[in-house]
Amino acid sequence: MTFVSDLNDLKRSVRTRAELDLHSRRIASWIQERLSPGDRALLLYSPGIEFATAFSACVHAGVIAVPAPLPGRYRHERRRLAAIARDAGVRAVLTQESDLQDVEKWIAEEGVVGAVCHPTDAGDGDPDAWTAPEVSPDTLALLQYTSGSTGDPKGVMVTHGNLAANVDRMAAMFGNDSNTTYGGWIPLYHDMGLIGLLLPGLLCGSGYVQMDPMSFLRRPYHWLRMLDACDVNFTAAPDFGYEMCVRRVTDEQLATLDLSRLKAADGSEPVRADVVTAFTERFAAAGLRPDALIPVYGLAEATLMASGTSGRPARCTDADAAALENRELKPATGTRPSRVLVGCGAPSGSDALIVDPDTGDALPDGRIGEIWLDGPCVAAGYWENDDATDATFHARTSDGRGPFLRTGDLGGLIDGELYITGRRKDVLVLHGRNLHPADIEYELRSQHEELAGLHGATFMVGHDDAVATAPAIVAVHEIRAHWGAERLGEIAVDMKQTIAREFGAPVAAVALVRPAGVRRTTSGKVQRSAMRALYLTGELDTLHLAEDPLLTAALADHRRVTAR
Amino acid sequence: MTAGNRDVHTWLTERVATYLRRSPQDIDTSRPLADYGLDSLTALAITADIEDEFEVTVDDALTWDHPTVDALSAALSGLVGEKRV
Numbered sequence: 001m002t003f004v005s006d007l008n009d010l011k012r013s014v015r016t017r018a019e020l021d022l023h024s025r026r027i028a029s030w031i032q033e034r035l036s037p038g039d040r041a042l043l044l045y046s047p048g049i050e051f052a053t054a055f056s057a058c059v060h061a062g063v064i065a066v067p068a069p070l071p072g073r074y075r076h077e078r079r080r081l082a083a084i085a086r087d088a089g090v091r092a093v094l095t096q097e098s099d100l101q102d103v104e105k106w107i108a109e110e111g112v113v114g115a116v117c118h119p120t121d122a123g124d125g126d127p128d129a130w131t132a133p134e135v136s137p138d139t140l141a142l143l144q145y146t147s148g149s150t151g152d153p154k155g156v157m158v159t160h161g162n163l164a165a166n167v168d169r170m171a172a173m174f175g176n177d178s179n180t181t182y183g184g185w186i187p188l189y190h191d192m193g194l195i196g197l198l199l200p201g202l203l204c205g206s207g208y209v210q211m212d213p214m215s216f217l218r219r220p221y222h223w224l225r226m227l228d229a230c231d232v233n234f235t236a237a238p239d240f241g242y243e244m245c246v247r248r249v250t251d252e253q254l255a256t257l258d259l260s261r262l263k264a265a266d267g268s269e270p271v272r273a274d275v276v277t278a279f280t281e282r283f284a285a286a287g288l289r290p291d292a293l294i295p296v297y298g299l300a301e302a303t304l305m306a307s308g309t310s311g312r313p314a315r316c317t318d319a320d321a322a323a324l325e326n327r328e329l330k331p332a333t334g335t336r337p338s339r340v341l342v343g344c345g346a347p348s349g350s351d352a353l354i355v356d357p358d359t360g361d362a363l364p365d366g367r368i369g370e371i372w373l374d375g376p377c378v379a380a381g382y383w384e385n386d387d388a389t390d391a392t393f394h395a396r397t398s399d400g401r402g403p404f405l406r407t408g409d410l411g412g413l414i415d416g417e418l419y420i421t422g423r424r425k426d427v428l429v430l431h432g433r434n435l436h437p438a439d440i441e442y443e444l445r446s447q448h449e450e451l452a453g454l455h456g457a458t459f460m461v462g463h464d465d466a467v468a469t470a471p472a473i474v475a476v477h478e479i480r481a482h483w484g485a486e487r488l489g490e491i492a493v494d495m496k497q498t499i500a501r502e503f504g505a506p507v508a509a510v511a512l513v514r515p516a517g518v519r520r521t522t523s524g525k526v527q528r529s530a531m532r533a534l535y536l537t538g539e540l541d542t543l544h545l546a547e548d549p550l551l552t553a554a555l556a557d558h559r560r561v562t563a564r
Numbered sequence: 565m566t567a568g569n570r571d572v573h574t575w576l577t578e579r580v581a582t583y584l585r586r587s588p589q590d591i592d593t594s595r596p597l598a599d600y601g602l603d604s605l606t607a608l609a610i611t612a613d614i615e616d617e618f619e620v621t622v623d624d625a626l627t628w629d630h631p632t633v634d635a636l637s638a639a640l641s642g643l644v645g646e647k648r649v
Contacts (some may be wrong), residue, residue, distance in 0.1 A: 073625075214624075217605055218612035240605070248609065431605065470585070472601055497598040501628050548601055550585065564624030 001202065002183075002209045002230065003049045007222035010229055015049045019055060020202075022127050027057035030125030031092065034116060037062030037133045040087055041092040042101050042115070043189070044070050047212040051188045052098045052198055054120045058094075059141060062133025062301070066090060066143045066155065067189040070099060071106035074502050076443050080150040087153045088143055088383060093117040101449035140263065143383050144191050144300040147427075149436035155383035156300045159197075166303035166349055167200050173308045173348045174263060174294065176205060176234055183209030183232035185216035185223050185241075185432065190432065192268050195304040196236045205234075220244040221253045224286075228257050236265035238432025239272055242279040242293065249282075260287030263310065267296035268432040269466065269559040270420060270463050270471075273316045273340040278417075297344035299422055301405055303377040307352065307418045309345030310361065316416055317341050321466060321561070329370040329419060337561050339466050343389040343417035350375040353397070354412055357424055360398035368412040368421055372397075372404035387499030426528045428460050430471060430505050437528055440499060444477060447498050450491055454478035455518040457531040458499075461508060465536060466561075469554040472508035473499060476531050479512045481543055488512055492546035509547040511540060537562070572618075572644065573637040579613055580633055593633035602627070618644050 001020065013458065015023070030042065032268045041063050045051040051067070058065040066088045071078045085093070093112070095103045097119040104117060118124070141160045148154030171177070175218040182201035186193035188210070201208025209230045218225045224245060227235055242264075266461040280293055296308040309315075321337040323330040332338030350373035354363045372395060381389035396402035408425040411418055428435040441456040456477035462469040475495060483491070489503040499507045519527040519534075538559055573593070581588040588614040591600065597607075601610055607627040620643050623629075628631045 006643055074642040214608070217608045244605070433605075470601070493596055493599050495597075497596050497631060500602055500604070506601040506603035506606070507598060546599070548599075549590075550601075 001049060001052055001198075003047065004209065004211045004226050004230065007050075007211065007215055007219070007226060007336050010226075012230075015053065020053060023053045023126035024056040024060045025130040026052060026123075026125040027094075027120045028060035028125070029127065029130040029206050030118070030120075031057060031061040031063055032130065035061070035063055035091050038064065039091040040064045040066050040088045041094050042088070042090040044095045044099060045066045045188075046070060046096070046099050047210060048096070049198055049210075050121050052202070052208070055188070055194070055198075056202075060130060060133075062135065062139070063092075063141045064143055067194060068143065068145060069187065071102060075503055076150060076439060078106055078110060080153070080439075081106065082112055083150055083153045084155070085112045085115065086108075088145075088155055090115045094120050096121045108147045108162070110465065118160065134384065135160055137164070138380070140380065141273065142194075145383075146191060146434055147437045150442075150500050151438065154385060154388055157380040157383055158300075158303055159380055162303040162377055162379055163195065163199060166195060166305060167203055167348050170196070170305050170308070170379065171200055171204050173233065173305070173345075174265070174310045176200065176263075178204060178206060180233045180529060181207050181231055182234050183211075183227060183230060184235040184237060185211045185213045186237060186432070190268075191300050191304050192236050192238070192298075192432065193407065197234075200234075214462075215282040216241070217244075217329070219248075221249045224249065224259065224283075225253075227262055229263065233261055234263050234265075236267070236296075238268045239266055239270065239275055239477055240431045242266055243272075243275045246275065246278045246282050254283070254286055255316040257283070257286040259283055260289065262288065263294060264294050265294045265296045265308070266343070267298055267305075269429045271295040271314075271342040271344065273342050276314045276342055277315070277389070286553070295342050295344045297409075297411075297418060298349060299407055299409070300349050301379050301407065302373050303379060304370075306373055306377070306407075307345045307347045307349065309343075315343035317343060317414065317419065319419075324368070324421060327532060328365050329368060329414055329421075340519045341419045341421065343414075343416065343419055346416050347373075347418055349377045350405070351402075352413070352418060355397060355404075357406075360396070361399070362397050363412075364398070365413045365415075368410055370424060371407045371409050371411050371418070371420075373407060374402075374404050412493055422465075426459070428473065428505075429463070430460070430473075435505060438524075440473070440475065440503060441477070441526075443502055444475065444495055444498060448491060448495060450479055451477055454480075454515055455520065455526055457526050457528045459519050459528050459532040459535075460553075461536070465500045465558075467536065467551075467554050467558045469551050470506070471509065472506040472548075472551070474509045474511070474532075474535060475499060475507065476511045476513060476518060476540065477534065478515045478518050479543065482513055485544065487543035489546065492544055496546070509545065510549040511542045511547075512544040513540065513542055517541065572641050573633065575617065576637045576640065579610060583602065583609055591633060593637075596631040597633070598631065616639060620644060623626050
C-alpha cells in the first residue's frame with residue numbers, strides 16, 4: 001500500500017505486503033499481551049500508512065477494531081468520540097506518535113478510562129511472539145459507528161464473514177480482479193474508504209493508494225492527478241466529490257489528465273443525475289469512459305454495498321412527480337412535472353425487498369416503500385443494544401418472512417434497477433456524512449442562551465424533495481417573542497454561523513418561531529418531517545425568517561408546481 | 565501569480581460569489597459568509613485559492629476566524645503585507 005503525502009511532487013511512502021505482515025504481527029503480539037480476543041481497540045490516526053497496519057494488527061490479534069476520526073477541534077466531535085469509546089468499552093486506544101499528544105489530551109479532558117493508549121509506530125512488540133487467534137465467519141472484526149447521535153451512538157457489528165462476502169460481491173459487480181489497484185481520499189474510518197477501497201485493494205486487488213482527504217478538499221485536481229499518476233483503476237467518493245471536480249478542476253488541469261483506466265463508484269449520499277452527467281461529459285476529454293462512473297447504494301448496516309452495476313452508463317429515469325408523491329415510480333410522459341432519478345444498479349450486495357413501512361406488506365415493482373435487505377452482507381446488529389438491533393435487524397413482513405434489515409431508506413424497483421427516493425429516518429446525509437438533527441439542535445441551544453429550554457427541528461432541503469437548490473440545512477427553532485426584530489436577525493445569523501462552523505454544513509435558512517411552534521408528539525418527540533412539510537409549503541408561522549434568496553426562489557417554483 | 569497591486573477585497577468578493585453561486589454585487593461584504601450558505605468545503609476551497617493567489621500559507625480556520633469578506637480581506641492584506649516586508 002502507498003500513501004501519497006505530497007501531491008505536487010507525488011512524494012510517497014510505501015509499505016509492501018511483507019512489511020505490512022511483519023508490522024501487523026509485531027503490533028498484534030503487543031496487543032495479545034494486554035488484551036483478550038473480542039476486546040475492542042479504538043483506532044485514531046491521521047491519514048498515512050499506519051491506520052491500515054493497525055487495522056490488520058487488530059485482525060491478527062482477534063481484537064475488534066473501532067475506527068473513528070481523531071478528536072478534532074470542536075466540542076461536539078470530542079464528545080461524540082468519547083461516547084463511542086464508552087459505548088464500545090474500548091480496552092486500548094491505538095494511535096501513532098505524531099497524533100499521540102492530541103489523543104492523550106482528549107483522553108484526559110473527556111475522562112475516558114479503562115483503556116491503554118499506545119502509538120503503534122513506536123516499534124513495540126515481537127513479531128515472532130504472535131499466535132494466530134481462532135476466527136470463524138461469525139467472529140466480529142469491526143464496530144462501525146456511523147449511525148446514532150452523540151447521545152445514542154450505535155456501533156454496527158461487522159463480522160469477518162460480512163467483510164469477505166461484501167468485498168467478493170463488490171469485486172464481481174464492478175468487474176475488478178487481482179490486477180485492480182484501488183485508491184482515493186475517503187478517510188479510513190469511513191466504511192467507503194475502509195471496506196470499499198482499502199480491504200479489496202489488499203485482499204483481492206494489487207494494492208491501495210491513499211491521499212489526505214484535506215488535500216482533495218483543498219484542491220480536487222490532486223485526487224484525479226493521484227489516480228492517473230499512481231495507475232489507480234478503481235476509486236470511490238460521495239456524490240459531492242464528483243461535483244467538486246466538475247466545478248473546480250480547470251481546463252488547464254484537465255488537459256494533463258488521462259482517466260481512461262478508471263472506474264469510480266458514486267454513493268454514500270443521494271446520487272444526483274446532473275452531477276453524474278456533468279462529470280461524465282466534462283472528463284470525457286480526459287479519456288473517461290461513459291460507463292466509468294458507477295452509482296451505488298449501500299449502508300454500514302449491510303457492511304457497505306447493497307446495490308451497484310458496471311459496464312454500462314448510469315441509468316437516469318425521468319419519473320412522474322405526481323406519481324412519486326403517491327409512492328409510485330412511473331416514467332414521466334409529455335409535459336407533466338417530473339424528477340430525474342439515478343438508478344443505483346441491481347441489488348447485489350444483499351437481496352432487496354420493497355415493503356410498505358406501515359403495514360409490512362411486500363410491494364411489487366414500480367411501488368415505493370422502505371428498502372429491506374437480507375443476505376450474508378447484513379451485519380450482526382448494533383453493539384450491546386438489543387432494542388435497536390431488534391427494531392432494525394429483525395423485521396418481518398406481514399406474511400411472516402424474515403428477518404430483514406430495515407434500511408430506513410425509501411425506494412423502488414423498475415426492471416431490476418433500484419431507485420432511492422428518500423428517507424424515513426430524520427438523519428441528514430451531507431457530503432457522505434451522517435448528521436443527526438438532535439446533535440445540531442443541542443449545539444444551538446448550548447451556544448445560544450436565547451434558545452435554552454425551547455425546542456428546534458432541523459432538516460434538509462434540496463436532496464429528494466424536488467426543491468431545485470443545492471443540498472443545505474434548514475433550522476427551525478423556538479424563541480421567546482420579546483427580542484425585537486433586530487436582535488432576532490442577529491441571533492439567526494449567529495445560529496447559521498454555529499451550524500456551519502461546528503458541523504461544516506451549509507445553512508440555507510433559519511426560521512425562528514414562537515414557543516410551542518415546533519410540533520411534537522404527545523411523548524415529546526420533535527416531529528421534524530411535519531415541520532419540514534410546513535416549511536416547504538410555506539405554512540410555517542415565523543417570528544423571523546432568515547432565508548437565502550436562492551432558496552426563496554427555488555421554494556417559490558416548488559410551491560407553484562405542487563399547487564397545480 | 566502574485567498579489568501585485570490587485571485589490572484583495574475585490575478579488576475575494578469575486579471568489580466568494582462564485583463559490584456561493586451568486587454575483588459579486590449580491591454579496592454584502594459586512595455579512596457573515598455563513599449567511600450565504602458557507603460550509604466547511606467551500607471554506608477550504610477559499611483558503612486554497614488564497615494560498616495559490618497570494619503565495620502565502622493560511623490556517624484552515626481563517627474563514628471562520630474572520631467570517632465576513634471585510635474581515636477576511638483585512639486579515640489577508642495584513643498577511644500579504646508581512647510577506648512583502
